[in-house]
Amino acid sequence: xAGVTQTPKFRILKIGQSMTLQCAQDMNHNYMYWYRQxxxxxxxxxxxxxxxxxxxxxxxxxxxxxxxxxTEDFPxxxxxxxxxxxxxxFCASTPRRGETQYFGPGTRLLVx
Amino acid sequence: xxxxxxxxxxxxxxxxxxVAFNCTYSxxxxxxxxxxxxxxxxxxxxxxxxxxxxxxDGRFTAQLNRASQYISLLIRxxxxxxxxxxxxxxxxxxxxxxxxxxxxxxxxxxxx
Numbered sequence: 569x570a571g572v573t574q575t576p577k578f579r580i581l582k583i584g585q586s587m588t589l590q591c592a593q594d595m596n597h598n599y600m601y602w603y604r605q606x607x608x609x610x611x612x613x614x615x616x617x618x619x620x621x622x623x624x625x626x627x628x629x630x631x632x633x634x635x636x637x638x639t640e641d642f643p644x645x646x647x648x649x650x651x652x653x654x655x656x657x658f659c660a661s662t663p664r665r666g667e668t669q670y671f672g673p674g675t676r677l678l679v680x
Numbered sequence: 681x682x683x684x685x686x687x688x689x690x691x692x693x694x695x696x697x698x699v700a701f702n703c704t705y706s707x708x709x710x711x712x713x714x715x716x717x718x719x720x721x722x723x724x725x726x727x728x729x730x731x732x733x734x735x736x737d738g739r740f741t742a743q744l745n746r747a748s749q750y751i752s753l754l755i756r757x758x759x760x761x762x763x764x765x766x767x768x769x770x771x772x773x774x775x776x777x778x779x780x781x782x783x784x785x786x787x788x789x790x791x792x
Contacts, residue, residue, distance in 0.1 A: 601779070608688075610767070610784040611724070626779060658723055666712050666771035669780060671723035 570594050572672035574659050580678045581649040589644040589675050591659030599662045600642040601669065602626075602634065604655040611658065617642055618665075649679045681706045684770050686783040694791050697758050701786045703768030704750045713744055713751050714769040718785065724767055727753075755788075763790045 575590045593600065598619045603611040603626075613626030617636040631653060633645040642661075646653060656676050660669040686703045693699045705713075713730035728735065730742040730751050741754040751770075755762055768783035 603782075608784070610684075611782040613779050616779060666780065668714065668726045668729070671725065674723050 572659055572661055572670050574657075574672035574675050576675060577673070578676045578678075580680060581646075582680060583649060583651065585649050586645070586647050587649070587677075589646070589657055589659075589677075591642045591644065591672060592640050593642075593659075593661040593670070593672075594640065595661060595663070595670070596639060597661035597663045597670075598639065599665060600636065601660045601662075602632070602642070602644045603658045603660065604628065604653075605658060605674075606655050614644065614657075646677075649677075651679050653677065654679045683707065683772070683781045684768055684783040686768050686786050688784060689787040691786065691788045692791055693758055693788065695758060695760060698754065698756045699758055699788065700752055700754045701766055701768075701788075702750050702752050703783055703786075704748075705768075705770045705781075706749070707770070707772045708746075708749060710749075710770045710772050712771040713742075714780075715740075715742055715751075715753050716767040716769055716782075718765045718767055720764075724782075727766070758790050760790050760792060763788060 572593045601616045602614040612628045615634040617623045658674045659672040662669045715727040716724040717727045718724040734743045739756045743752045765785040765787045767785045770781045
């Protein structure tokens with residue numbers, strides 16, 4: 569099992585550009601999550617999904633979009649990147665609600 | 681009051697010493713509790729779940745105090761490799777709330 573994988577590892581964007589952060593898991597987990605982590609801060613939930621075709625907003629969804637067409641993949645789309653979106657983005661998955669979450673290695677994003 | 685609150689530290693502790701962290705949570709209906717470990721520039725990883733009766737895993741002991749709404753983590757005979765940030769994680773388990781709540785973390789440095 570590869571677990572949770574994320575690509576790219578690192579990206580620099582210019583203000584106003586768009587990009588998609590990829591996340592995939594091979595553990596057949598229904599629940600998937602996107603977090604951002606700013607320096608010295610806790611993880612903040614952006615979006616989550618409880619299964620293919622079902623997504624919902626977390627605490628900080630503005631400026632992001634998600635889709636979940638398969639159980640394995642949960643991409644995060646940034647439209648019109650802003651400097652405030654400079655952060656480390658983690659994707660996570662879990663087999664059941666409220667249980668241990670397994671994290672991907674993260675994507676470091678710098679918006680200049 | 682924050683949902684999950686931790687002393688950010690840093691805790692600088694000599695090798696071989698015992699160190700303890702506390703974490704308080706605001707939702708008395710919270711059902712499950714975890715300690716995660718996060719190394720610098722890496723993803724969070726589960727250290728241990730916290731059970732009502734308390735539990736131990738080698739040098740690590742976790743305790744839950746529901747009456748006072750806090751959980752604790754004790755590390756005995758600390759090693760240099762224990763240097764990391766320790767995240768307190770709580771599942772509020774409100775109906776329809778699919779997320780875990782992460783504390784901002786306590787930073788631990790073990791000094792040779």
